[in-house]
Amino acid sequence: MEDVITEAAPPSRFLEEDLNIFTPPSPPLPKPFLIFPHNKQTLKPSLLIIALSPSSLALFNQTLTLTLTPLASLILPELPLSLPDHNVSILPLSPDTLLAPVPFPVPSHRAHAVARALLSIRPDSVLVLDSLDPTNFRGKLSSDDAVAFKLETSAEMKRAHDEKLLGEELDYYPSGSVVDGLGAAILARCQLMNIRASLCVSWPRFDKSVVALIKGLLGRRVLPGFEFGLSDDEVLKIGRSRDRVVHSELYI
Template sequence: MEDVITEAAAPSRFLEEDLNILTAPSSPLPSPFLIFPYTQQPQPLNPSLLIVALSTSSLALFHRLRTASPAASLILPELSLSLPDNAAHILPLSPSVLLAALPFSVPAPRAYAVAKALLAGRIHPDSVLVLDSLAPPNFRGKLSSDEAVAFKLDSAAERKRSDEEKLLPDLEYYPSGSVVDGLGAAILARCQVMNVRASLCVSWPQFDASVVSLIKGLLHRRLLQGFDFDLSDEEVLKFGRSKDRVLHSELYI
């Protein structure tokens, strides 16, 4: 006779989604929001360019600006403000350019809510540049940590521009069949809905001195000409080499 005490229970006859209807749904998270310094006049910010730094390399490029006084801050209610990297500061790079530096990762279910909070209300940029990293599982092709590469995706409003007017005219488009997800894709989708000029730059390796130099060169050639990053070539070398020392197989193969 079977021991009913120690024998494993029989598998449930219910599907997982059927069992979930018996539990109370979790309360929705509050929406992300912007806060502004109390000294700032209550008027919208209308930069000609908003740069959104998401990748580790782009954050490293602007790391010395974190001590500057922010024009605004993006807050996620679920993140504790007791940690310094749990707020995204929006910093002025010039009278017409703003930088939104997001040092924390945003879960996929919250990506569009963050994009909407960033590009709604009191921030209305004429154009948006997103600096993100390339995820190897999403790329159809081969990647090596010995070579820094970058590609772009543009909104419809940006693609209509001539090569002389585009944000990143030197970059090739992301290969067909490759995928972009996360906050970078959500921001680009938000710009597409709002008919805003936008370009999403994805780079590889995810953190590498060569990628920092590549992004710095792209910005210096067109968008931030003459801007002092306060980052010498010797300091760039201190970022070291990427730990991703392998070739990645092509997507779908």
């Protein structure tokens, strides 16, 4: 006969979803918001570049830390400001081009809120630099070969070839593959707002060849003549500390 005192309790007759109805819901998190310096200026850039991938963050790192003064910062209230890399600085690359590097992973339940906050400055066009998740890719990827693909909003697709942010150098992301994370949320938000936007996803997540690929794309079309000032050794050192995984809503 079983010992009713020491035997494990039988499984609950309730589903976990049913048990949750007896627990009060958690209070909603405050919305992410932008803060400006005292000499606030209107931000209405022609182009907003959003760096998410370890390779793009490494590419811009020298510029971020040494030469540029933030025009604004995006804050997530749940992240402690006492720790480094817990805000998104919006930096001027040129009079009409802004850079927003996101140095921390954004969880799925905050991706759309962060996308809304970033796009509240109403840029004319947006370029998102993200990394490719091989689990979401329909096909084979080699760890030795750097590749990149693009996705575009309808407003960007209607542009002539020589007017597009990424031109015709990149193939479109293969049918049946998906992109998730903050990059997908930003592209979806741009589609809703009818903003010209391109999402570039690259593989491997971090590699010297990927950094060179992105640098070439930006130098030929988006930032011609821009001095990144980053050596190969610095790229490798920074990239190892930047590698991360981001999960969020899907964009097909």
